[in-house]
Structures are given as structure tokens and as C-alpha cells.
Amino acid sequence: MSLLIVFFSLGIILLALEVVTPGPLCGIAGCVCMVLGVINAFDSYGPVGGALAVVLALAALAAVIYLEFFWLPRSRLAKAFTMDTTLHATSQPLPAILEDVIGREAVAETTLAPGGYVRIEDRRYEAFCRSGHVEPGARLKVIGLDNFRLIVTKT
Numbered sequence: 001m002s003l004l005i006v007f008f009s010l011g012i013i014l015l016a017l018e019v020v021t022p023g024p025l026c027g028i029a030g031c032v033c034m035v036l037g038v039i040n041a042f043d044s045y046g047p048v049g050g051a052l053a054v055v056l057a058l059a060a061l062a063a064v065i066y067l068e069f070f071w072l073p074r075s076r077l078a079k080a081f082t083m084d085t086t087l088h089a090t091s092q093p094l095p096a097i098l099e100d101v102i103g104r105e106a107v108a109e110t111t112l113a114p115g116g117y118v119r120i121e122d123r124r125y126e127a128f129c130r131s132g133h134v135e136p137g138a139r140l141k142v143i144g145l146d147n148f149r150l151i152v153t154k155t
Helices: 002-020 025-074 076-081
Strands: 105-108 115-120 123-129 139-145 150-154
Touching (some): 123 139
Parallel strands (some): 123 150
Antiparallel strands (some): 115 123, 139 150
């Protein structure tokens, strides 16, 4: 009887820890302890005791699943650790406004092989040249814009 109590107690403790610890290790270990408890119950008390142990193990598992997926996310504790607002921002601003640079002439400030820097009027931009290698001072035309740089080609 004492081994059965040890397995079930340890299984319940590990399943409870699984709710608040990252990763499935505590949950798996808790389930293994519960299975060992059920096996011990079948061995020690026969089919009736084993069936009762199975029911208790499934009830404990159902309780843990309910606590983890239904009760805990709605609790005050979860609200203290979660964000309820959404930020509508980017990690860095766009290099340029599309309408302001498309079709404009740029001058290669550095060697573009195929990436480098160009200048449009008095502003410096990072650029990618689809035409390949370009020497500094070359005249280029802006044909597009991706996430972080202008896309240019030789004129």
C-alpha cells in the first residue's frame, strides 16, 4: 500500500509541477509514476484495486488538463504574466516611402557588389543592385523597395 501511495503522490506532484514549468518533462514523469502506481495496484489488489487506480489516475490527469488549459489561462496569475495589448509598430522604420523613391535617380556612394550605399539628393540609403557590380559614382535608377533597402539598376 505504501508504494502505491508513493507512486500516486509523486505522480500528482509532478503533474501539478508540469502546469507551471516549461517543457513536458514533469508531465511525462508524472504519467510514468501514475502508470507504475496502477501496475502496483493491479499486482497488489487484483483487478478491482487496479481498476480503481486507473479511475483515480485518469481523474488526476483530467484535473491537471483542466487546470492547465482552462482554469490557469483565465486566472489572476496568468493575467499578471501576459500582455493584453498589441503593439502596431516595426522594429525599425522603413528606409524610404515607396512613392518618394521609385523611378528616381541615385548615385552609388560605395561599391555595390551587389549591395552597398546610394545617395538620392542629400539622403543616404542602403541599396541592392540587380545589375550586379557597380563602381562608386555610377548613376542608378531606383526600381523597387524591399524590407530594408532600395532595389536599383544601372541606367
